[in-house]
Amino acid sequence: EMVAEEEDTVSGVRYGTVPDILAFVNLLSSMQTPLLQHLPKEIGVLLKKKDMAVKKGRYQINIDVLLFAWRLTYKNPGSGLVPKGSFGKVHLAQDTTTRKRMACKLIPLENFKAADVEFQARFRHDNIAELFGAVLWDQTVHLFMEAGEGGSVLEKLDNCGPMREFEIIWVAKQVLRGLEYLHSHNVIHHDIKPSNIVLMSDKAVLVDFGLAVQMTEDVYSPRDLRGTEMYMSPELVLCRGHNTKTDIYSLGTSIIHMQTGSPPWVRRYPRTAYPSYLYIIHKQAPPLEDIAEDCSASMHSFLKRCLERNPTLRSSASELLKDEAINPPREDQ
Numbered sequence: 001e002m003v004a005e006e007e008d009t010v011s012g013v014r015y016g017t018v019p020d021i022l023a024f025v026n027l028l029s030s031m032q033t034p035l036l037q038h039l040p041k042e043i044g045v046l047l048k049k050k051d052m053a054v055k056k057g058r059y060q061i062n063i064d065v066l067l068f069a070w071r072l073t074y075k076n077p078g079s080g081l082v083p084k085g086s087f088g089k090v091h092l093a094q095d096t097t098t099r100k101r102m103a104c105k106l107i108p109l110e111n112f113k114a115a116d117v118e119f120q121a122r123f124r125h126d127n128i129a130e131l132f133g134a135v136l137w138d139q140t141v142h143l144f145m146e147a148g149e150g151g152s153v154l155e156k157l158d159n160c161g162p163m164r165e166f167e168i169i170w171v172a173k174q175v176l177r178g179l180e181y182l183h184s185h186n187v188i189h190h191d192i193k194p195s196n197i198v199l200m201s202d203k204a205v206l207v208d209f210g211l212a213v214q215m216t217e218d219v220y221s222p223r224d225l226r227g228t229e230m231y232m233s234p235e236l237v238l239c240r241g242h243n244t245k246t247d248i249y250s251l252g253t254s255i256i257h258m259q260t261g262s263p264p265w266v267r268r269y270p271r272t273a274y275p276s277y278l279y280i281i282h283k284q285a286p287p288l289e290d291i292a293e294d295c296s297a298s299m300h301s302f303l304k305r306c307l308e309r310n311p312t313l314r315s316s317a318s319e320l321l322k323d324e325a326i327n328p329p330r331e332d333q
């Protein structure tokens with residue numbers, strides 16, 4: 001039974017805790033693929049006993065859990081950097097026993113990095129998409145997560161056009177709560193943008209931690225340029241060290257996108273003429289000109305706080321959560 005035992009531990013899907021899933025994903029990213037080539041069955045660790053029904057060490061795709069296309073194949077970004085983060089196809093998934101609906105991101109094993117999972121496993125917050133489990137099947141890592149069935153803010157913008165201010169306030173508040181939590185742990189998301197904010201009926205959550213880093217000092221000196229150009233802060237583009245404040249700037253540029261339907265810069269500097277915006281972001285003052293004409297005075301001053309060029313003077317998530325723009329006095333008071 002030694003062999004059977006060995007076979008079971010390596011080849012099964014089991015319930016586990018956060019340390020178990022971290023050990024599993026580190027095993028995946030360190031193991032050579034040939035070793036994993038001949039695995040007869042799926043292997044993995046699931047965190048949610050009540051939502052995901054493992055049967056005798058099996059959690060078979062298309063049997064125990066069904067995957068549906070969310071027509072979510074990631075369009076190649078326009079002028080932005082090819083996302084170094086964990087990108088790939090995100091499907092809607094449904095456990096056939098519990099009916100639990102989840103998001104399932106498929107990452108080819110050769111592209112998989114433990115970082116994709118580490119942050120979502122280690123940092124839990126209402127406004128961060130929760131990780132439910134990781135399963136390796138057919139050379140592909142399947143990450144099961146909390147599903148934003150309302151889609152991403154980018155899809156909403158593409159389908160419904162610019163958002164109204166009260167909707168933007170609702171999203172901004174949720175994103176700031178998630179950022180306040182991440183930044184309190186010195187974690188920089190590095191890719192705050194409309195397509196990484198997904199919507200549920202009662203909240204919005206941040207997704208895609210493939211570019212996230214945890215700062216050990218109070219400045220992060222990048223080895224590479226991380227993020228998507230249009231939303232990048234001047235200090236990040238300069239590549240001389242930055243900190244969590246870069247996410248606040250990206251929230252500001254994302255709000256401009258939400259209120260006008262376009263990211264900053266592109267209307268004044270058409271993508272056809274400008275293959276890259278890095279120089280513009282570096283040379284020009286922050287894109288206050290791209291703020292919507294019908295933007296309220298309070299939201300305008302909120303955006304000035306987000307887009308402050310000097311990160312030291314730029315407001316933090318905690319400070320912005322107190323701003324009157326996102327705490328409008330209720331009409332009836």
Ligand SMILES: Nc1nnc(-c2c[nH]c3ncc(-c4c[nH]c5ccccc45)cc23)o1
Pocket residue numbers: 070072086087090103105129145146147148149150151152155198207208209
């Ligand atoms: N890059 C990435 N990493 N993790 C996620 C993710 C976790 N939970 C999710 N829930 C929904 C969506 C989603 C994005 N666009 C959509 C359009 C329609 C329907 C759903 C969506 C994406 C996720 O995304």
